Amino acid sequence: MRTLTLHEKKLTLLLLAALAAGVHLLGIKFALGWDRENRRRLAGVKEELEEARFWISQQEEWRSRAEWLEKNFRPVPAENPAPALQKMLQGAASSAGLKVEEQRPPAPKPGARFVLYANKMKLSGSLEQFLKWLVAVYQPEKGIAVTSLSLKIGPEPPKMVGEAEVSQFFRPNNP
Numbered sequence: 001m002r003t004l005t006l007h008e009k010k011l012t013l014l015l016l017a018a019l020a021a022g023v024h025l026l027g028i029k030f031a032l033g034w035d036r037e038n039r040r041r042l043a044g045v046k047e048e049l050e051e052a053r054f055w056i057s058q059q060e061e062w063r064s065r066a067e068w069l070e071k072n073f074r075p076v077p078a079e080n081p082a083p084a085l086q087k088m089l090q091g092a093a094s095s096a097g098l099k100v101e102e103q104r105p106p107a108p109k110p111g112a113r114f115v116l117y118a119n120k121m122k123l124s125g126s127l128e129q130f131l132k133w134l135v136a137v138y139q140p141e142k143g144i145a146v147t148s149l150s151l152k153i154g155p156e157p158p159k160m161v162g163e164a165e166v167s168q169f170f171r172p173n174n175p
Contacts, residue, residue: 096132098125
């Protein structure tokens with residue numbers, strides 16, 4: 001076996017230095033990627049902590065709201081409440097002077113903490129009549145609220161045409 005010349009020794013050392021530099025660069029790349037991922041996770045945890053602190057500061061306010069809901073939301077009655085809601089809405093519309101163009105109750109929507117019975121209506125009348133109807137319909141102590149309302153000026157300008165969805169919320173019988 002022959003000995004390496006000075007030039008070959010220098011090239012070997014240069015090759016070893018390049019390999020060491022490459023390994024170090026790969027190590028630095030790995031460390032920077034790990035650091036970036038840790039910073040991203042830390043930022044996410046920090047945001048969660050800020051949100052948790054916010055909700056803890058709001059705890060008393062939300063506790064009173066939850067108590068109000070428990071006290072005022074009735075369980076779903078044995079008979080279907082949709083016809084009673086529909087009758088109440090028709091009565092409020094006729095007493096306000098609105099004309100009911102169309103009415104359809106969609107299927108009840110169960111949620112995690114509520115069951116929603118709704119009624120979609122197309123109405124026509126003046127803005128004043130719509131306001132009277134809204135005041136008559138909105139009954140939070142009974143869980144009744146207007147969940148959607150769209151008003152447009154009708155073909156005869158002082159008259160308006162509106163589409164509304166009025167919903168009644170109930171507590172599920174089997175939570």
